[in-house]
Amino acid sequence: MVSTIICPRCKTKNSKKAEFCYNCKNPLKPGKTSNKKNPLSLNPKSRFDFRIIVTGLILFVLCNIVLLFISGDYAMLISGFALMLFLYVIFKRFMEIDDSVTLKSLGFKIILYYLVIVALGAILLLAFHLY
Numbered sequence: 001m002v003s004t005i006i007c008p009r010c011k012t013k014n015s016k017k018a019e020f021c022y023n024c025k026n027p028l029k030p031g032k033t034s035n036k037k038n039p040l041s042l043n044p045k046s047r048f049d050f051r052i053i054v055t056g057l058i059l060f061v062l063c064n065i066v067l068l069f070i071s072g073d074y075a076m077l078i079s080g081f082a083l084m085l086f087l088y089v090i091f092k093r094f095m096e097i098d099d100s101v102t103l104k105s106l107g108f109k110i111i112l113y114y115l116v117i118v119a120l121g122a123i124l125l126l127a128f129h130l131y
């Protein structure tokens, strides 16, 4: 007899060995997940987003300032690329913690954050007459 464990959230039958429900990714063994703490995962819905925007914005503006002295023409382009890479790494890491984030929504999130940060960064750069 294969013993099963029923998911408390979606009532799907899972193997007793499973740590997460294969249907809704709900943790089946509560004790197992608590030691997997990450400062970014404390509240992924609210604080996490704000931190990414602020960090990304600083990265983008600093990149622009530095690159403007080296190669003015490509400053925005290279900064944009660096920002995209930063967002990808951050969200990729976030995905490992919360598997409910699908690849499609990951891409959408990256683009959304990218646009917000670039828009804010451009306003900042123009406000300080750096461009």
Ligand SMILES: [Zn+2]
Pocket: 007, 008, 009, 010, 011, 012, 021, 022, 023, 024, 025, 026
């Ligand atoms: Zn479930």
